Amino acid sequence: MTAQHDFSAHRLVILGGGPGGYEAAIVGAHLGAQVTIVERHGMGGSAVLTDVVPSKTLIATADAMRRVAGAREFGVRVGGDSDASADLSVVNSRLLALAKDQSTDIHTGLERAGVRVVLGEGRLLDHQRVQVDRADGSQETIEADALLLAVGAHARELPTARPDGERIFNWTQVYNLQEIPEHLIVIGSGVTGAEFASAYNMLGTKVTLVSSRDRVLPGEDADAAQVLEGVFKANGVNVVSRSRAEGVERIGDGVRVTLSDGRTIDGSHCLVAVGGIPNTAGIGLEGAGVALTESGHIKVDGVSRTTAPNVYAAGDCTGVFALASVAAMQGRIAMAHLLGDSVRPLKLHEVSSNIFTSPEIATVGVTEQQVAEGKYQADIIKLDLATNARAKMMNVTEGFVKIIARRGSGTVIGGVVVAPRASELIFPIALAVHNRLHVDDIAETFTVYPSLSGSVSEAARRLHVHL
Numbered sequence: 001m002t003a004q005h006d007f008s009a010h011r012l013v014i015l016g017g018g019p020g021g022y023e024a025a026i027v028g029a030h031l032g033a034q035v036t037i038v039e040r041h042g043m044g045g046s047a048v049l050t051d052v053v054p055s056k057t058l059i060a061t062a063d064a065m066r067r068v069a070g071a072r073e074f075g076v077r078v079g080g081d082s083d084a085s086a087d088l089s090v091v092n093s094r095l096l097a098l099a100k101d102q103s104t105d106i107h108t109g110l111e112r113a114g115v116r117v118v119l120g121e122g123r124l125l126d127h128q129r130v131q132v133d134r135a136d137g138s139q140e141t142i143e144a145d146a147l148l149l150a151v152g153a154h155a156r157e158l159p160t161a162r163p164d165g166e167r168i169f170n171w172t173q174v175y176n177l178q179e180i181p182e183h184l185i186v187i188g189s190g191v192t193g194a195e196f197a198s199a200y201n202m203l204g205t206k207v208t209l210v211s212s213r214d215r216v217l218p219g220e221d222a223d224a225a226q227v228l229e230g231v232f233k234a235n236g237v238n239v240v241s242r243s244r245a246e247g248v249e250r251i252g253d254g255v256r257v258t259l260s261d262g263r264t265i266d267g268s269h270c271l272v273a274v275g276g277i278p279n280t281a282g283i284g285l286e287g288a289g290v291a292l293t294e295s296g297h298i299k300v301d302g303v304s305r306t307t308a309p310n311v312y313a314a315g316d317c318t319g320v321f322a323l324a325s326v327a328a329m330q331g332r333i334a335m336a337h338l339l340g341d342s343v344r345p346l347k348l349h350e351v352s353s354n355i356f357t358s359p360e361i362a363t364v365g366v367t368e369q370q371v372a373e374g375k376y377q378a379d380i381i382k383l384d385l386a387t388n389a390r391a392k393m394m395n396v397t398e399g400f401v402k403i404i405a406r407r408g409s410g411t412v413i414g415g416v417v418v419a420p421r422a423s424e425l426i427f428p429i430a431l432a433v434h435n436r437l438h439v440d441d442i443a444e445t446f447t448v449y450p451s452l453s454g455s456v457s458e459a460a461r462r463l464h465v466h467l
Contacts, residue, residue, distance in 0.1 A: 021037055026115070055171065124287070212242070352429075
């Protein structure tokens with residue numbers, strides 16, 4: 001106990017105030033470390049200020065539009081015969097204000113926990129010193145006994161599609177819009193592209209989604225992607241598959257996207273969503289002994305250690321999973337390992353994630369693709385929500401619950417939910433995966449009737465093995 005107490009009194013410097021950084025700072029301070037966190041933009045990092053919080057607030061607005069648009073099917077009259085419309089200037093002002101408030105709350109919480117917050121650009125002088133350049137031109141060198149790198153990532157740009165913040169956007173600039181775009185062309189059919197395509201479609205924009213693959217969300221559950229593509233088609237989203245965007249240019253009051261086969265698509269605006277690049281260049285990592293992968297991500301092990309002594313890393317800069325929840329978990333694990341608390345290495349097969357399209361797509365654990373490839377022996381049940389009483393009441397006509405259980409033992413090892421608020425419904429399956437529960441543990445747990453969660457229990461019952 002004495003050794004742990006002495007070590008936790010050491011100085012910890014965290015570079016980056018996103019989820020990986022600020023969660024680690026709070027844990028480190030709680031365990032007795034002297035914590036300094038360096039952030040160049042504001043607490044919460046891009047997750048709070050320009051990415052997760054703003055985009056999911058925009059999506060919440062779009063979902064409100066969806067519910068209003070479907071109100072008549074419930075017998076609810078909304079404003080006579082007029083259609084609902086969105087004031088994008090109000091929407092964007094609200095979401096940016098909400099992001100700022102969240103950032104302020106995090107800053108206040110850190111200071112209340114005893115964390116020293118320094119605003120500025122940080123770089124490593126070695127594995128025990130960080131130099132900070134403040135906006136006012138002043139500099140400070142901070143000595144550290146241990147470092148955590150949580151420097152995040154920024155939007156990837158195409159050399160032939162430079163964002164200008166007016167007609168051509170990356171995902172951080174799209175909140176500059178003051179009016180609903182007439183025709184938004186989205187380049188990239190991954191999570192970010194699909195989410196924005198779904199949101200702006202519900203807000204009343206004509207949307208064209210350019211995908212270099214044969215379907216939307218190529219890395220996700222095939223059944224889930226098929227449901228989303230069906231919804232896109234029904235809602236008028238034009239998915240241009242197996243097509244790579246070669247360039248984007250301004251044409252008068254609009255944009256023109258040129259595809260690799262020479263075809264062009266004209267629209268009013270374009271959103272480029274083709275992935276991210278880690279913020280690891282030019283901050284002294286190599287000189288401090290921190291090894292990078294070929295993609296520029298920081299190499300880490302299961303407890304977030306880098307190749308440099310007492311230097312850890314968390315979040316998008318590690319290339320593990322670009323999820324705020326994973327970044328936060330990596331940060332917490334790093335602090336537990338560094339400061340001698342009980343620690344459990346990061347287990348990627350337990351990560352739950354959600355795509356905030358309409359409907360939402362949530363996943364956890366082993367995938368059906370992995371089962372098909374022979375990596376796991378498993379039984380799979382897919383239960384459509386069309387038979388669920390609560391779904392009928394809510395006028396939910398698409399979606400499903402899928403549970404994957406290890407063959408023989410019946411242990412739950414994965415699952416997929418496609419539904420409104422799938423991000424909430426995935427939790428019991430994630431809990432089962434984490435705790436290695438049997439399908440009968442889910443099946444025999446009471447659910448509310450009627451409820452969408454009843455389909456989770458029903459799917460588990462269908463995986464019961466009679467002894």
